[in-house]
Amino acid sequence: MIKLPEDIDVSNKKPRDSRWNVFKCFDSYFNSTFPKVSSRFDLIHVNTYGLVYILNGTDKTKKPLLLTAHTDVVPVPENTIPRWTYPPFEGHFDGECVWGRGAEDCKNSLVAIFESLELLLGQGFTPKRTIVLGIGFDEEISGHHGAYHIGQYLLNRFGPDSIYLLLDEGGNISEDVYGSSFALPATGEKGYVDVFIKLATTGGHSSIPPSHTSIGIMAKIIDAIEDEPYEPQLIEENPYYKMLQCAAEHSESMDPKLRKNIRSMHLESSKKNVIKAIAENISSKYFISTSQAVDIIHGGLKINALPEEVVTEVNHRIIYGSSIGQIREKVLRAVRPVAKRFGLSIDAFGVRMEFGDSTPLGKVTLTTYDGLQTAPVTPIENNPTWKLLSGTIRHVFEDSKSAFNVNQKPIFVAPSIMSGNTDTRHYWNLTKNIYRFNPIRGDYSYNIHAIDERVHLDAHLETVAFFYDFVRNADQIR
Structure with a gap:
């Protein structure tokens, strides 16, 4: 996916402008790479390049789960390309890391969402809770063409306060918060x-x-x-x-x-x-x-x-x-x-x-x-969605065996704040349960928005495992 050069900064241009055409390739990419997701989910195009995938659950009394990400990346200045170890849109894998612009922000989570769902569907998973994917295409320039219209579409389709939980990009797992490991999902945003x-x-x-x-x-x-x-x-x-x-x-x-x-x-x-x-x-x-x-x-x-x-x-x-x-x-x-x-x-x-x-x-x-203005803060006291998120994080990153967890160190989950802004700004009226979290160890994702951006493959596999468990766990909660 990193080979798709969707770096764009035309915030004043509508999606009909030809400079947005780089986003046309995502339909065919998702269709060919994740055939089970493509065949089971309904796909709705929103404002040309916004993608909404919906898999209806069998229990209509359960509010839908909303997972969001974005396909756009920040531009790579032409004069910095010679300083990259590998070309920024080559998607080079060196045996340990996947290199390229957007590897961390946010192709790691975007691809992991699809990979986990493809695996679940291949194992016969039929959700009770409706699953919605909202994929914007201009998050890096405030999401006015992508997430804004996706939010309006979902509001018209499901109504206000209709979503059980929204999970978008945000904080990650820090291995050294005053000497301990903390997962820091942002429950608020500046x-x-x-x-x-x-x-x-x-x-x-x-x-x-x-x-x-x-x-x-x-x-x-x-x-x-x-x-x-x-x-x-x-x-x-x-x-x-x-x-x-x-x-x-x-x-x-x-x-x-x-x-x-x-x-x-x-x-x-x-x-x-x-x-x-x-x-x-x-x-x-x-x-x-x-x-x-x-x-x-x-x-x-x-x-x-x-x-x-x-x-x-x-x-x-x-x-x-x-x-x-x-x-x-x-x-x-x-x-x-x-x-x-x-x-x-x-x-x-x-x-x-x-x-x-x-x-x-x-x-x-x-x-x-x-x-x-500052975002509404997601409550965590006596909130089952917080328990769902924190429990899944601890199971995947603390209890499960992985290349990075040989010492089985405890991971504490604490709310935090996003100093930057995400597409969640366009979804406030859909749910009070908004979490901003990249399910990855921060020590194994490198140089976000910078030269030599890359993600360790084993860290990406943990991200896939997280979404796999998170979707299943969310499906079991009333």
Whole structure:
């Protein structure tokens, strides 16, 4: 499947655009590779390249199980291809690993879902619970053409709160969480918003420049934004709160002071100590902080012409306890003194501001698109779907014999949070039981979204085993 080069970034183009044609090949691939799935499941094409597979169960009183994945991958920049050990779309197997773009995100899970179902059907499996597969094709660019339409189709067909459980990509199994092994299904997801900052000024010849060109002024704005990072915060709604509590109880090598503070987070002083410790580590900091990243800037056309317009885009991933409104306020707080200093007016998300009586020398426009608040958190207390997921994880990755489990180390299952966003954003109204989990050991999947992305074959086989057991176990639960 890695040989199918479905790297695409045309978020403003509809699926009828010819650049989406790379996704035509998936029908024939699934039909030829998984004939039992293709013959038993009904296939519905949604918005051209979205795929919904449905196998009706024999017990109509049971809510359907929904498994989701996506066929698209992030692009491979042309200038990085020589740095790959093997070509990124060759799907090379070296005897241990499958190499290529999308090997981990998310062809491992996508193929494993089909492989497990093909095996089950070949063994005569007839489900009581309806099984639904939702395969998007633009998850890497927010899923507006794929998962959004799949979600609407499923909502129209089954209704709101009609799905028993949704399992999508997400956290994996970490072999070293304070010295112990933890599976970390995400029961929540950070919010998202991009802020666009456009600065328009008078142009001119670069031989007679002002003291600060529009690019220089934008640099001041960027400095102001980056000089004020978001304060970390940890509220009980954040799934990471429960993850820390679980780690404090079960991890082998957590610092004793941190363990003590986590156990007493009901005290404000202890919580502050926990926040300070977590925020000092870049790998955990953004589980309790809103992130801001100035990712795009463009402006200027010629070396001898003053730039008349400069645009900067700032990406934000919003933590529980914050909001899109607070992001807007913070960006405006950074922009306002710069605009005042240089005599610029501001259009702040539709509200105009001017400073002084003189005619503004330019204009700063702030806008946001496609904002997403933090996701509803899946409850885990007394929730049979959590017991189903955690029990299956422990059976496959802890109890079963595999190349990676010779020591039979215990695996603890704790809720966590996705710092990025997944296609689940389009399925919120289908179920309250949404889990984001890649059933793979993190130490054996490498370089997601990067050069030499690859997955160990034995780790992939564990993923297949997980879906095989998970589908069977879900079928037995009332």
